[in-house]
Every structure is written in C-alpha cells, then in structure tokens.
Amino acid sequence: METKDFNSSISAKISAGEAIKKISNVVEWWGVTFTGSAEKQNDQFIIKMGGDSFFNFTVSELIPGKRVVWLITDCYMPWYADKKEWANTRLIFDVTENNGLTELNFTHEGLTPEMECYKDCAPGWTHWINTSLFSYFTTGKGVFRKPSI
Template sequence: MGNKDFTSSISANISAEEATKRISNVPGWWGVTVTGSSEKKNDTFTVKMTGDSFFNFTVEELIPGKRVVWLVTDCYMPWYSDKTEWTNTRLIFDLAEKNGATELNFKHQGLTPDIECYKDCESGWTHWISTSLLSYLTTGKGSFRPPTK
C-alpha cells in the first residue's frame, strides 16, 4: 500500500470539453492566487497558498475532453520537513463523457501514504476534488475552505 497514489473520482452533468476548461481555471475551484496560465500544453503557472508557500506547475498534457496533466516543477511547503515534497509529482485529470455526463478520475501521482504530507494532502484533495471542483463543474461556483496547513 505504501506506493499507492492518491485518487478521487467524481461525475458531473457537464460535457468533457467544458470540464477541461473549468479544470484549467484553477482559481474557480481551488480558491487560490494563481499567476501564469494553465490553458494549453507547456503553459506554466504558480499557485500561492498561505505565507511563502507556493507550487509551480507546467501543463504537461492537455487533450480537451480527455486529459489534463500538470507537473509540479517546484514547490515550497514550510510546514513539512521535506519542503519540496511535491516536486516532480503530477496532477492527472482523466475525463470520459458518457450520456451527457463526465466521469473525472483524478490522481496525484507521487502523493503516496509513505510521504509526510499524505494525511493532510489526502483530506485537502478529497475536499478540492469531491466538493469544490464538483461544485464548480455543476454550479459554476467552487466551494472554498482554508488550506489544511
């Protein structure tokens, strides 16, 4: 079990193309400060959390209606002993549309139970995918909460 990446799945009555656009609008569902762009392959963007924490991403793959992959190229999480624990991990959003609904399977590749932030990140991602992103996909409004740390 120690190497099992975090995953979460949701389904929404929205086209997969529209879901791709909404995933790429990071502030709409993550409720964070974002600089840069996340709308096409090779775009880069930075997510700022509390204090001096940050996450730099590169859009590694973007196939509208099918797949979005963000590579974490750098990060700083001051509340953990390994402050760059997410570096070289990937956020993967796989989409499949069927009968007017889109099934979204999310994986944080590299976020496994054997790393320090897993417990906090597991509850964080569960909220951001199952609550906030789902709300954004279905109502156009995310459901924000304070960061875990």
C-alpha cells in the first residue's frame, strides 16, 4: 500500500556522511530562524518562521551516513485552524550512497493531502529539498525564498 505522506527525493555527488552533516546544518538550506542543535541524537532545536509561529524538534534517530529523523514535539502555526497540525509528525531523511552518488529520500511522515497545510507545505518542502538542499549539497549554498505562508 502506497503511503500518502509527503515525499521527495534528490541525488547528488556527495558522500552519504557529508549529506547527513549538511542536513543537520539547518540554517544553510532552510530559510528559517534556528536555535539549538541538530547534530546528534536527542539534540533539540526550535525553528521560527515569523510572527508567533514555532516548531520544536528533537533528533529522534541518527544513523551516521544512513538516516536522520526529526520529531516535531510541539508547534504553533497561526495560519491554520489546527495550529498544532505538525505536532507528532516526523521529518525523515534517508540517504543511500552508491559509486559517489548519494540519493536522499525525504519523507514528512504525517503530512498528508488531508491536512489543511498540505496545499502550502508540499510546495514548500519541494522547494526546500529539491532546490535549496540540493543546491547546498552541490554548491555549498542554499537557495532561500520567503515562505508562502
């Protein structure tokens, strides 16, 4: 059975270990205000996207060169009726290296088309993964833009 969770994949000439390291350097590819640390398992960090919005994360899983998972432990999205819609969802970054090429498979587990924010969040994630993180992997610089929400 196919999952409806948001998913996006990219491939780049980068080692899997370097990919995980760059994913964890959030401010370089995701245009948000960041406090805390995302480098080790159990690290905690907060992302703000302006106004009263916030997203609290815990690095719930980290397998060097393979996978990093961020659990959203709390959030406040003032733009939506369900202001806690992302709470208890997970951002999953799986990487696989083959002959110098690393594939990243990103899943926002719990972000499904039934959610109110999906219409904004799916294009947002497409930009942050396919454009900004890919650019950070390949050029060392992310591609920032104002969030659409």
